[in-house]
Amino acid sequence: MTEALLTEIRAALRGPVLTREPMSRHTTWRIGGPADLFLCPADRDDLRLALGLLRREKIPWQVIGKGSNLLVADGGIRGAVIELSSLARLDFSAAPMVRAEAGVRLMSLIRESCRRGLGGLEQMAGIPGTLGGAVVMNAGAGFQYIGRLVRTLVLAGADGEEHWTAEQVRFAYRTTSLPADRVVVAAELKLVPADAEGLQEEIRQRLLLRRRSQGVGRPNAGSVFKNPPGQQAWKLIDRAGLRGAVVGGAQVSERHSNFIVNNGGASAADVIDLMAQIQDRVYRQSGIALEPEVRIAGEV
Ligand SMILES: Cc1cc2nc3c(=O)[nH]c(=O)nc-3n(C[C@H](O)[C@H](O)[C@H](O)COP(=O)(O)OP(=O)(O)OC[C@H]3O[C@@H](n4cnc5c(N)ncnc54)[C@H](O)[C@@H]3O)c2cc1C
Structure with missing residues (x-):
């Protein structure tokens, strides 16, 4: 340039x-x-x-x-x-509909909704992304996932903004049919009126649960692989004997075997190598092909 x-x-x-x-x-x-x-x-x-x-x-x-x-x-x-962190507007004026821009942190949206007695997102407490990332990934936890709540989306492309309805998008397990040449700018979610105290208690419980099961103490990107139908990726990785496996600075977490942690100085090549070893060993052990949940970008 x-x-x-x-x-x-x-x-x-x-x-x-x-x-x-x-x-x-x-x-x-x-x-x-x-x-x-x-x-x-x-x-x-x-x-x-x-x-x-x-x-x-x-x-x-x-x-x-x-x-x-x-x-x-x-x-x-x-x-x-x-x-997009500057796109952070949050509007509850049409509750139980909430309008939020894509850069809003999912956790801020969850806390603010629950404080106002609006449920539907509380089980997702602890997911560290933005609303935009959550929509694109169809993020979810427990029995909740964001695609179920989306009513409309504002997408931006080089020709300006477009309004889409939820019916135009296919939301599936940790993926959507949203086109890669559009930016998710804002979303309108339909939440459900509920008891504010109860929702806030649910957040506390969820965060506690996450700390116990996912408190890996090192930089990570959450679950690396999707759960295959009827299976749990962490169990397959465990069964393949890979808990704690190391490549360079990357390690399969001792605490949660579907997490790869950066022990300091890990390169992307270390992580990619470790992911390939996991896929290979799990396939040989169980015949199941693990599919990455994390997205890989850039040049090797
Ligand atoms: C500790 C930990 C726990 C996690 N637990 C969960 C969990 O329980 N459930 C779950 O579903 N996920 C979980 N995740 C994964 C992750 O937090 C979610 O996928 C989250 O929704 C990603 O949001 P993000 O803003 O970080 O997106 P990014 O990682 O920045 O981006 C993800 C993808 O979305 C695209 N994207 C992001 N924003 C936009 C936008 N506005 N418009 C267009 N494209 C966009 C990016 O280009 C990229 O392809 C966890 C991660 C961690 C680190």
């Missing part, structure tokens, strides 16, 4: 524009090489301008939430990464 183009982008956008930004600063695994361009639009207008410029210059882009389900390769990301 030329200096002139960078100057133009910086002049056009109000939010920060960074170059060679280490993605290890933006992923919960604390792993990932640099993104050529890292854009933090100040608001939806800024996002529209950014997408227009990126299209004009044919620069590929991708969005990041809290990077809690993301492995960025060591070579980093060619093109732009768009970070």
Whole structure:
């Protein structure tokens, strides 16, 4: 990218524009090489301008939430990464419908909804991502998943914003049919009136449960593999004798064998190697092909 183009982008956008930004600063695994361009639009207008410029210059882009389900390769990301933490508006004026922008932290949305006596999200307490990431991943826990609550979505592309209804999207286990060339900008969720005290107690219980089962004490990205139908990935990994297995700085957690932790200095290559070993050993042991839940981005 030329200096002139960078100057133009910086002049056009109000939010920060960074170059060679280490993605290890933006992923919960604390792993990932640099993104050529890292854009933090100040608001939806800024996002529209950014997408227009990126299209004009044919620069590929991708969005990041809290990077809690993301492995960025060591070579980093060619093109732009768009970070949406400034899109953080939350509107309860039409309760039990809630309108939230994509950069809102899921945990803030859960706490605020429950405080107002609006249920539907409380079992997801402890999921560390943003609302946008949760919608794209169809995040869920217990008997709840976000796709069930979504009524409408605002998506942005290079031609501006579009309004979609939930019926236009297929929400499945940790995936959706949302197109990769759109940014989830906002969502409208239909929550359910319930007792505020009860909901807040449920949050406390869920967080306690997570600390007990997932308190792995090191940077991680949650469950690495999806649970195959009728199976639990952690049990298959355990049975294959891989609890505690190490590649470089990456290790299968001793506490939760579907988590891979960064013991310090782990590279994305370490994690990818360990994931491949897990898939291979589990397949040979049980005949089941584990499918990654984490998304892998960037250049190896
Ligand atoms: C300790 C721990 C526990 C976890 N527990 C759970 C759990 O119980 N259940 C569960 O479902 N997940 C869990 N996760 C995984 C993760 O938190 C969720 O998948 C979360 O929804 C990801 O949100 P994010 O904002 O971090 O997304 P990111 O990881 O930043 O991104 C995930 C994907 O979504 C895309 N994306 C993000 N935001 C947008 C947007 N606005 N528009 C378009 N695309 C976007 C990214 O490009 C990427 O492909 C856990 C993770 C950790 C670290």
